[in-house]
Amino acid sequence: MASFWKKFFNINHSEPDQAVAEDASPPEKPSDTAAAEEKPADPEASAVGPAPVRPTAEISLPSEVSLKICLQTDVGLVRTNNEDRGLYTRPPDSDVAVQKGTLVVVADGMGGASAGEVAADLAVRRIPEAYYASPNDPGLALKQSLETASSEIYRMAQGDPGLKGMGTTCVALAIRQSEAFMAYVGDSRLYLLRDGQFYQLTDDHSVVNEMVRQGLLTREQARNHEERNVLSLSMGGRPEISASGWDEPMTLREGDRFLLCSDGLHDLVSDERMRLIVAEFPPEEATLRLIEAAKQGGGHDNITAAIVHVCNAAAVASAPEPRGTREFTIATQ
Numbered sequence: 001m002a003s004f005w006k007k008f009f010n011i012n013h014s015e016p017d018q019a020v021a022e023d024a025s026p027p028e029k030p031s032d033t034a035a036a037e038e039k040p041a042d043p044e045a046s047a048v049g050p051a052p053v054r055p056t057a058e059i060s061l062p063s064e065v066s067l068k069i070c071l072q073t074d075v076g077l078v079r080t081n082n083e084d085r086g087l088y089t090r091p092p093d094s095d096v097a098v099q100k101g102t103l104v105v106v107a108d109g110m111g112g113a114s115a116g117e118v119a120a121d122l123a124v125r126r127i128p129e130a131y132y133a134s135p136n137d138p139g140l141a142l143k144q145s146l147e148t149a150s151s152e153i154y155r156m157a158q159g160d161p162g163l164k165g166m167g168t169t170c171v172a173l174a175i176r177q178s179e180a181f182m183a184y185v186g187d188s189r190l191y192l193l194r195d196g197q198f199y200q201l202t203d204d205h206s207v208v209n210e211m212v213r214q215g216l217l218t219r220e221q222a223r224n225h226e227e228r229n230v231l232s233l234s235m236g237g238r239p240e241i242s243a244s245g246w247d248e249p250m251t252l253r254e255g256d257r258f259l260l261c262s263d264g265l266h267d268l269v270s271d272e273r274m275r276l277i278v279a280e281f282p283p284e285e286a287t288l289r290l291i292e293a294a295k296q297g298g299g300h301d302n303i304t305a306a307i308v309h310v311c312n313a314a315a316v317a318s319a320p321e322p323r324g325t326r327e328f329t330i331a332t333q
Helices: 031-037 094-100 115-133 138-158 207-213 219-223 271-280 283-296 313-318
Strands: 045-048 065-074 084-089 102-110 167-176 179-185 189-194 197-200 257-261 303-312 326-330
Touching: 065 084, 065 102, 065 283, 084 115, 084 303, 094 115, 094 138, 094 167, 102 115, 102 257, 102 303, 115 138, 115 167, 138 167, 138 179, 167 189, 167 257, 167 303, 179 189, 189 271, 197 271, 257 271, 257 283, 271 283, 283 303
Parallel strands: none
Antiparallel strands: 045 084, 065 303, 065 326, 084 102, 102 167, 167 179, 189 197, 189 257, 257 303
């Protein structure tokens, strides 16, 4: 199956481009840097489809806060197609950008044949559209955007027998000025590395995690449970859902590193190993090493990782630019 990079419609509905992408490889290979430098990205949006890409671009606005973002995905070692999808974007409209900020989305599709790909594709396309078009504050708008996309996935599945039963998990992070907002459905996760500590900020919508909450299983037992991937909630699984998220935004600190990932990563790589990788390496190298770690663990599922590194403008200007890592500079007040 040919590898390709899809760029979905951004908020001003500009025509999407396509570019050929290479499969993810260990970060030691010098050819990775050359490949990244030859493929400048549209500064408004980047998305990954069945294969990882290393887009490099910058958005510069007057600010004291900047973000370095890298998003990578890989088919893994067992499956023949990649049903994971991911996107990060910032709208070209400056007023909307100030109101809603930068958005990062990771979706893990599921369903027969190619149905999982369809569900995840729709999620990463529809969520940014709904989020940036919403008049509500970012926290509520983000949760509603996942719920809107879920309803559309459900309706599409009901109208096409070939897509019946399709769905997707999803985790989305929005950063506006010095605040972060989050929403999710299923078992795609958001982690935070802060001051050397690694926090899981999402709580899986899964049958096994419910057993952990009830005290029937320990977290270690849950990691190896045969039903750990059975979901209690997914996008597209029912006509309407209620996405989980924060009631209040998180205030960012310089040095914060967020990790968004599908279960193809967190199922096979321990929290401690993820912490060490995210802490030690710049975003693109870290995402590649996380994918390689999941492959070393068996690579039985598609693997997607996105890292968002919060740093100030001075640090961005003086530090060597990580290979293939996008930099966003966002306005603060």
